[in-house]
Amino acid sequence: MTIWSEETQVRAKELISRYPDKRSAVMPLLYLSMAEAGHLTDEGMEEVGEWTDLTPAQVRAVASFYTMYKRERTGQYLVSCCTSISCMLLGGDEVLHAVESESGVPHGETDDEGVISVEHVECIGACGGAPAVQVNYELIEGFTPEKGRELVKWLRSARPDSINTDEMQGLFGGSTSFDWGIREEASAIGPYPAFQPFGTVEGKSK
């Protein structure tokens, strides 16, 4: 008996087939479970255990080790502000404060409407374009506190269906770590990484 949709079950089977041992599919299945429910629920973790022959405790042990598995209700948009050393040197803390104060959401929390979650994170590998933030793990480089306030307003008013890194970089970004090349068409649809088969849409966001 499964709590997952037909489509998710097909995806789960495909993910398991990528590995010599089905236990190796635990991490992608946890993402898949997040994509199904919006965050990682107890039932979702049990389901992953069913698919990989692990106990709920074994799955929880894995899920609790990694910061990107959100075991609590998470907003439609997860805004992650980098405050590690290189971003901190160039104003990462000020960006975080601007995003927190504009949204009214402190680190690690979600607004009542379930729209925005805010967190400060350790290095996201965008140090040459510091300070940097991510929305649903899609990057904006060369950010500022002012743009942080604009981003929060935009997310709340435009409520985009999906998040495209090039679109956001165009709206809110500045200098980048390196030349990004041509536009990326894929977009993220929730607070988990947009990597098929757990939640990517092709084509332009709204």
Next chain:
Amino acid sequence: MSAPLVVTRRMTDYPGDSHTIDRYEATGGYAQAKRACSMTREGLVEDIKTCGLLGRGGAAFSAGLKWSFLAPERPAYLVINGDESEPGTFKDRQLLERDPHQMIEGVIITSVANEVHHAFIYIRGEYPKSARRVQTAVDEAYARGYLGKGILGTDYDLEVTVHLGAGAYICGEETALINSLEGKRGEPRLKPPYFPAAKGLYMMPTIVNNVETVSNLPHILEMGAEKFAGLAHEADTGTFMTSISGHVKKPGNYELGHGITWRELIYDVAGGIRDDRELKAWIPGGASAPWFVPDVHLDLEVTKEATAAAGSMLGSGAVIVMDETTCMVRAAERIVRFFSHESCGQCTPCREGTTWLEMILRRIEEGQGRAVDLDLMVGVSDGISIGLAWPPKMTTICPLGPSAVSPIKALKDYFIAEIDAHVEAGGCPF
């Protein structure tokens, strides 16, 4: 000091579409994978040993030697370490996003050289764009017969799986990465006995190579091991990617030859300090590395040996530059906080020690510091990394714990006056 571009050549010449398979094939791509299929395993391993390529993930170990250590049991696996998470480092992201086929060709060469039929590319969870680019490239390579059953018209099979991490720095450590890939917590394994070359993924012989390392392989075969070895410097061969960030005018990734000095790197390559301020300190090889200061280190060469002789390392190639306006206590706190956050918790010296160091640094920064706090931090550091020696004397399974000691060593060696100023002022003077 000048060397030709190698791994960033294609993206420099064709900035628009260097990541596509059409561009890759049009610029000679996959020709070396084909050649590798016709070479003997011994010949390939010997070539990579001769060329002197050192691993570009941080440990700078000979890539050819690593291959030659692979135990004879089969199946053997290849894991590409794209879990780039060392603060200050963003070079692999560029290689993954801008030239994924170059890495995939390196995967084919490595696999053929080591009898590997299933390779994994582990990319950190915060790099979904990199993972998408690589997955697209892998799919293209399958469609054109470079991967899958009977690659390149031979009877050699090679499967490639792209795996996404989920936000744990420690998975960059090779044995933690292997645990993670097995669907477990990313906790490092004890070496010995768990050397990946003997007991790696699924307890089978496994090669773990960095993205930049394997991206070099097609070029080594193309230009020949000797020419590659002669590119720049006697001990470190080829080129190296460096990620420069912090208070410089031109932060970014640069592909350079070995032998340039820190002064040239910071003032010429990176354009000098923003607003022409004074340089105060820099971290030469990612957040784990002991810091350098201008009075002592500015004219040293940027080589593995010179950096090691001066008590630090080039590590992941990340250079973090701090100008005169930087509070060293705050900078140290931020780096120690990172290691405290990322400690996997297995070893007591690391789990407890990094937490205490973070709390002590925070109280100094916030004005509750005491005169004895430096001694206290040195004592705690000594418990993690005996004598604060470099390279560290290990009390832990992996080097994460000792990495957190590097900023404390910098404060003790060069910036005691700044701690005193915080304690006396009852707050941060910056």
